Amino acid sequence: MSSPTRWAGVPLTDRRIERRNLLVGAAFTLFGEGGESAVSVRSVCRESALNTRYFYESFADTDELLGAVYDVVAADLNAEVEREILAAGGGPLKRLRTGIRAVLGFSSADPRRGRVLFTEARANPVLAARREIAQDTLRQMVLSEREQALPDVDRTATLVAAAMYTGAMAELAQQWLSGNLGGDLDKVVEHAVRLVLPTT
CATH class of the missing domain: 1.10.10 (Arc Repressor Mutant, subunit A)
Incomplete structure (x- = not known):
């Protein structure tokens, strides 16, 4: 000590x-x-x-500590995603593809990150609350990117797609980390992008 x-x-x-x-x-x-x-x-x-x-x-207790752990990992993830998207440039499609790749790559580079952000966050109420905030941020990003890429698509369709994608992203990350999606990150990213932008 x-x-x-x-x-x-x-x-x-x-x-x-x-x-x-x-x-x-x-x-x-x-x-x-x-x-x-x-x-x-x-x-x-x-x-x-x-x-x-x-x-x-x-x-005050371990829940508060776990909340701090989640905040640190989430901040590191956000910084990584922003850095990768800024470096990639391009339009909404390229930014979306880069963002998804950054999330999956960040999580698999150190599986402990994925456990904090996606797996264990379901059970602990402190982490679940933080995860909900993170998912809302992701939903807003998807809405923005989809509206830029598909400005003529019905607004309700865009809202539904964003909601479904946001809920599925955590499951996608978990399945990727578990190895259930194979080892081809490019293929996984492309399929994920098509769920958000199906006309691409």
């Missing part, structure tokens, strides 16, 4: 930020490898080599 000398010379605010980051990193490892049941105050403190009192310095 940590000793007082570990933080010698480090400003108080920086100490707290560093300890919080250590706890989040430890919880990510435990949660990503063993699921929610692997995360407890004791296991997180052991993994991060911090005293229990430092846990409560940053978090």
